[in-house]
Amino acid sequence: MFENAPILKSTKDYTATRNACKLCAPLGASIAFKGIRGCVPIIHGGQGCATYIRRYLISHYKEPVDIASSNFTEEATVFGGGANCYTALNNVIGQYNPEVVAMCTTCLSETIGDDVNLYMHNYKEDNKHENLPHIVTASTPSYQGSHMDGFHEAVASAVKTFAKAGAKGKHVNLFPGFVSTEDLRQLKYILSDFGLDYVMLPDYSDTLDNPIWESYKRIPEGGTPISEIETCGSAAASIEFGTIINQGSLSGRVRSKSLSSTAASYLENEFGVENHQMPMPIGVKLSDTFFNALEKISGKEMPTRYKRERGRLIDSYADGHKYIFGKKAVVYGEEDFVIAMTTFLDEIGIKVVLAATGGESGKLESEIRKYCPERGEKILAKNHFDYENIHEWCQENKPDLFVGNSKAYYIARELNVPIIRCGFPIHDRIGGQRIKHVGYSGTQELFDKVVNALIEYKQDHSPVGYKYM
Structure with a gap:
């Protein structure tokens, strides 16, 4: 009776990831969005995703970190998360009065096919007479990559959403990647010492490393203002740390179209802003590369x-x-x-x-x-x-x-x-x-x-x- 049964092909042994040397994409996006002034990230998915991110960031930064959630339930998983998305927006806007709301997707919302950009369009139309904050979205399912994919997707999304064309200025864009708060402060000192005006994105040097407060602030001070991000398209040049920026193929998986370019490469292609891409400046050789670029851009020794x-x-x-x-x-x-x-x-x-x-x-x-x-x-x-x-x-x-x-x-x-x-x-x-x-x-x-x-x-x-x- 088994004579015509198909012959099973041998398959390559596979070992599941047991303790990942990476974190989830919305976590990285949340860090990047915390580097925009007045921004509150919303995680569009289950409550556990936002709780996990808050716990992880608080443990490292030793600061209160507010990350909102659209709080999916079984009903939202089956019928879509649109209603949850609108409720989350209303709650965050009503309670925080943010300058910016950043909506990050999760594995769950992406898997069921939620069209978050459509939700944002509909929300703006339904509330067009209201004084709404700026809204930016990022596609960040973790099956698409790591926290670094999420981080760079958030930065690129902010630039693609807000950057505008304009007369060429003398300022420089700096996209430092995922470095420490002290690194961000050090980079700002260096740019200032070269006499350069700059837009740094993201800048969480204050939002995730605050001085002591006399009273609790729902949204910490600091971060890159939207008004500065709008000028990225008219900068004299961009400096972008990272030569991979997790833009490669993911073992045959299809990348989303939004991840096809980094923030600096987008600005170069769309607005002609020269991109100086280089590794993170650690060590003499790589720091020389950074300082040589600053000398070229500024015209100063x-x-x-x-x-x-x-x-x-x-x-x-x-x-x-x-x-x-x-x-x-x-x-x-x-x-x-x-x-x-x-x-x-x-x-x-x-x-x-x-x-x-x-x-x-x-x-x-x-x-x-x-x-x-x-x-x-x-x-x-x-x-x-x-x-x-x-x-x-x-x-x-x-x-x-x-x-x-x-x-x-x-x-x-x-x-x-x-x-x-x-x-x-x-x-x-x-x-x-x-x-x-x-x-x-x-x-x-x-x-x-x-x-x-x-x-x-x-x-x-x-x-x-x-x-x-």
Whole structure:
């Protein structure tokens, strides 16, 4: 009776993600939208999505973070979330009086096919006599990518929604990507020292890292005003950190049309704003690329303070070289962060043996080889890795240190090796949101941390101990 039964084809073994080295797309979008002045993000989906995002951001930034939800129920899942969407808008506008409302989709709302842009159009038509806030939407289902996809989709959506054509100005657009609040402040100092007017998007340096309040503020001060985003189309140039920006194909999945361009490339194509795209400026080589671009755009020579910062950094490389040369490091996190950090470690003589990310662009290996031309082929660069993949690899290969966020702490603890906490998220230390990474001064702080961590490890494991190097 089974003679004509079809022969089953063998399939490739597949291991499910067990502890993802990435986060959800609406989380990244929420961070970016918190960098727009007066903005309240709304997560169009289940209540749990917004709760998870609030909890995660509060743990890292140590600040109150309001993220609204359209609060899907079973009924909305079956019949559509339009009514929930309108209720969420009414509640947020009535309670917060925001300048901007940002609607981010989730896996659930995207899967059932909710047309959020149509909902926004209908809402504006129904309330055209009201003084509505600005509204922007972002398509951010997590099955389409990581938190970095969501972050960059939010930035691109804001630019595509609000940027206008105009007479060419002298200001510059800076799209810094996902860096720390202290990095954002440092970048603003640098641009000001070059005498450049700028539009930084996003700018959550105050909204997610506030001074002490006398009374609670529903919407924190700070962020990039819509009026400034409108001028992005008339800027003299754009600087965009990141060479991947998670725009690659996702293992054969179809990308949404809205993700076809970054904010800076959109401005270049639509308004002729020259795009200076580069890796995150971590290390001497990559910071030089950034400062050279500023010199070209501004027509001014690098200010003396930064020449001295650069000189002190190179001097410290020489001072610390004997303590770190040849040590083996594992780097993990977002793709563009991993590329820049790997380039920096390679520059100071540390051997990056594994560069791992949950991102799915497929471009990590080629980008690392580009920026680490001497050792790039010896670095194992892995897209779509999770922390258990990292764990298993490290058990076999025994690195000397970890460089990345706090989520790999349990692996470093088991192997009894140092972990240099940087990037996002850092949930087990105070000040994770203020760690500097970029520029010569940010690199200096990172270099000192790396060297001292290795010295401390050697000192603690010495049979006799020592008080002098």
